[in-house]
Amino acid sequence: MVTQRRVVGAAVLLFALTLVGPARPLAQAIQRSMYVSVLNEAGAPVPDLGPSDFIVREDNVAREVLRVAPAEAPMQVAVLVDNSAAARDDIADIRRALPEFVDAMTASAAAGRKNELSIIAVGERPTIITDYTPDRAQLQKGIGRIFAQPMSASYLLEGVIEVSRGFKKREAQRPVIVAIATEGPEYSSRHFDLVLRPLHDAGAAFHALVLGSPSSDISDDANNRNVVLAEGTRTTGGRYDNLLASSALPAAMKRVAAELTHQYLVTYARPQSLIPPDRVTVNAARSGMTARGILMKAQQEQGRP
Template sequence: MGFRRRASAALFIVVIAPATSHAQAVQRSLYVSVLNDAGAPVPDLGPSDFIVREDGLAREVLRVAPATDPMQIAVLVDNSQAARDDIADMRKALQAFVTAMTAGSAAGGKNELAIIGLADRPTILTDYTSDRAKLLKGVDRVFSTPQSGTLLLQAIIEMCKGFKTHEAARPVIVAVTTEGPELSDRYYDLVLEPLLASGAAFHAIVLGPPGGGTSDAARDRGMVLDRGTRETGGRRDNVLTSMSLTSKLGEVAAELTHQYKVTYAHPQSLIPPEHVTVAAAKAGMTARGTLIKERQPRTP
């Protein structure tokens, strides 16, 4: 079994948004996951169950509802040489994840997923679609590429550019990666900046013991896996065997499909907050949140 390196009950979220001026409080929202001590989603929560703060100041939680907005999910798969012995288990886990995320919702919205291979260069195996059959064909195209490394950091940058171009309303990145060589020539801050600006939640399942080497590329990758997941409301799990991938991806699917949309009052201010935190009001629950990025008006 793997072990989870969980975020704390309160999560810092970097807000990158233009300053606004209003005569009264405006409403802002977050997508929030709430898990119990067993790691299962907690149902039937209301406004009194959440604590939202901006730069340490408590804000009034106005309403809480199940998050039913469709997601745009980039699934990044390490198909490098390092994953050679794990491909069969990866496919099995991805098949279950795709099935769970394309099941639809009571609100009728359909999530769109893309399957991206990471070996040598980010490669689209299946572009964004809600068609389960097409996505499963993409999973079947996951093969290990001999004598290759992985470009996880480059793929994250490219996915964030795509989210911006297509104005993704609820972007999510889910990475399944090994501790194999990272070939992206990117400093961690050049990856975190577009990731945080995109409004995407970043979830990562890392196959292999923590560490991942001492090279500059490995350290940059480690920083992105650590801070990128924590600061976007995502999660990072390390698993020691690929046989644990199906259960861990199942946990990610359960978390994503049982989130809340938490709306709170943001007072008039010319200076936007640097940090927003969300926490569960009761002991025994952990909350992680992703601030919903404000849509910018189109220029004529």
């Protein structure tokens, strides 16, 4: 009788293991990737980093970094330029800063693929000066058509919305927005949520360079603009630089180009889950370095860097 019970027990255990067996693949890790910038204390890109140099967390839970490689996928870059009346004294420096930025961003990438850039003015209303192209000559012609619009205000937030929707419609795989703004009045009349939502939906990295001393404007439009600049850059792995003088813009744009063209593709493992993370962060493992990143467009789900 005892022997029979043991046989029956073993059979039940084997049957239970058979039922559990097929479920194991559900617990296997999946891979996600991020585009990550790493800068040293001088603001220059840090080369030759590996998996041990990065710390990736999902909702504050550390994940294993599997591999790190140079980011080689071509970018789709929208350059938003404030050409409102407030930018009148800054236009010369803006036009001086953009050519080298264009040259750096349109250099040949892997397998001969090039980044595509567009130039969009946001004074009075968002206006495409040069549509997306890798052609330097076309972009340089567009730079020559940047002039301040008299008696106009900035519609930067409207420009971010339109560009973000355009990225999503054309299924841009590595979208980037670089905004050159001033501290002049903002007339978009858009709540910051209505701007940040399409920005995140597009999966675009947002970088902002703001010219002039911080404004004392406390209007709703100014507050919405300030929140978009701060949160839009922070949550998408972008940079936010406030330049007191527009003469500093050429050097700042060089730094932006260097950062964008020296990013890493960081791939990490996470357990399968029906609930995606609310927040994904990346940090440098060593002191003296700053890391910022954004999930690849196809893998964003609901996670936010």
